[in-house]
Amino acid sequence: MSSSSGILSLLPLLCFSLLLHTTAIEADPLSHVCFNSANFTANSSYDINLNRLKTNLYDQTPGWGFALGSVGSNQCQAFGLSQCRADVSFQDCQTCVAEAKDALNKICPYNKGGIVWFDNCLLKYLDRDFFGQIDNENKFCLLNVNSVNDPASFNKKVTDLLSQLSLRAYVNPRLIAYGETMFDESTTIYGLVDCTRDLSNDDCKKCLHEAINELPSCSGGKKGGRIVGGSCHVRYEIYSFLNF
Ligand SMILES: *[C@@H]1O[C@H](CO)[C@@H](O)[C@H](O)[C@H]1NC(C)=O
Numbered sequence: 484m485s486s487s488s489g490i491l492s493l494l495p496l497l498c499f500s501l502l503l504h505t506t507a508i509e510a511d512p513l514s515h516v517c518f519n520s521a522n523f524t525a526n527s528s529y530d531i532n533l534n535r536l537k538t539n540l541y542d543q544t545p546g547w548g549f550a551l552g553s554v555g556s557n558q559c560q561a562f563g564l565s566q567c568r569a570d571v572s573f574q575d576c577q578t579c580v581a582e583a584k585d586a587l588n589k590i591c592p593y594n595k596g597g598i599v600w601f602d603n604c605l606l607k608y609l610d611r612d613f614f615g616q617i618d619n620e621n622k623f624c625l626l627n628v629n630s631v632n633d634p635a636s637f638n639k640k641v642t643d644l645l646s647q648l649s650l651r652a653y654v655n656p657r658l659i660a661y662g663e664t665m666f667d668e669s670t671t672i673y674g675l676v677d678c679t680r681d682l683s684n685d686d687c688k689k690c691l692h693e694a695i696n697e698l699p700s701c702s703g704g705k706k707g708g709r710i711v712g713g714s715c716h717v718r719y720e721i722y723s724f725l726n727f
């Protein structure tokens with residue numbers, strides 16, 4: 484008994500140290516999308532504007548954890564935003580936005596639009612103004628494959644926690660909330676919900692509501708899960724995953 488619970492309690496630590504390891508060396512994107520609706524050619528005005536935009540975002544994001552902007556005009560205007568997770572340090576945010584920039588340069592070299600997600604940040608750009616609009620298209624699910632013993636009551640606890648958090652997040656200027664709840668005597672559920680800060684409070688609430696509704700079909704009955712989108716993100720785990 485005692486030896487098996489000892490092994491189990493090591494698991495979160497192990498995951499944590501692996502995460503630290505990958506962020507220290509080179510993180511892989513969680514996911515990405517290249518928007519194929521329009522492409523540009525090397526050294527075109529769009530290319531130059533997009534590069535300036537990415538540099539601006541890299542310079543501006545770490546200070547407040549969020550930046551948006553556009554460069555150029557008419558057909559050649561590039562719009563973009565980047566955001567770091569609220570618990571990420573200035574340094575790690577800077578590193579993440581640099582990696583996001585490099586990743587999209589590599590993966591979507593001539594697409595006018597793209598989005599990439601890392602654990603610590605997201606970066607998105609497009610050849611049209613997308614600020615303040617809920618992104619319903621770019622979304623994915625991540626889950627811990629391990630199942631819980633009592634899925635019905637566990638799912639309910641998760642939904643209750645994340646719903647409460649979303650009520651706090653949408654009135655928070657940084658559009659984020661995190662917290663925890665006890666599931667049983669030995670299990671704590673940790674939750675995080677956040678929106679990109681270009682959204683209005685009401686749209687943040689709407690985006691989170693939808694993501695929470697989608698979570699059961701992603702990770703119902705599983706020990707951890709996330710819906711990660713272009714405008715908002717919800718996550719729960721049975722270990723603490725934030726660095727506050
Ligand atoms: C843009 O390029 C991608 C391949 O990189 C291609 O699949 C897509 O069809 C192109 N889009 C247009 C509008 O030419």
Ligand SMILES: *[C@@H]1O[C@H](CO)[C@@H](O)[C@H](O)[C@H]1NC(C)=O
Pocket residue numbers: 525526
């Ligand atoms: C783009 O410009 C760079 C430097 O100005 C040059 O080295 C490169 O060959 C150009 N690429 C194309 C496809 O024109």
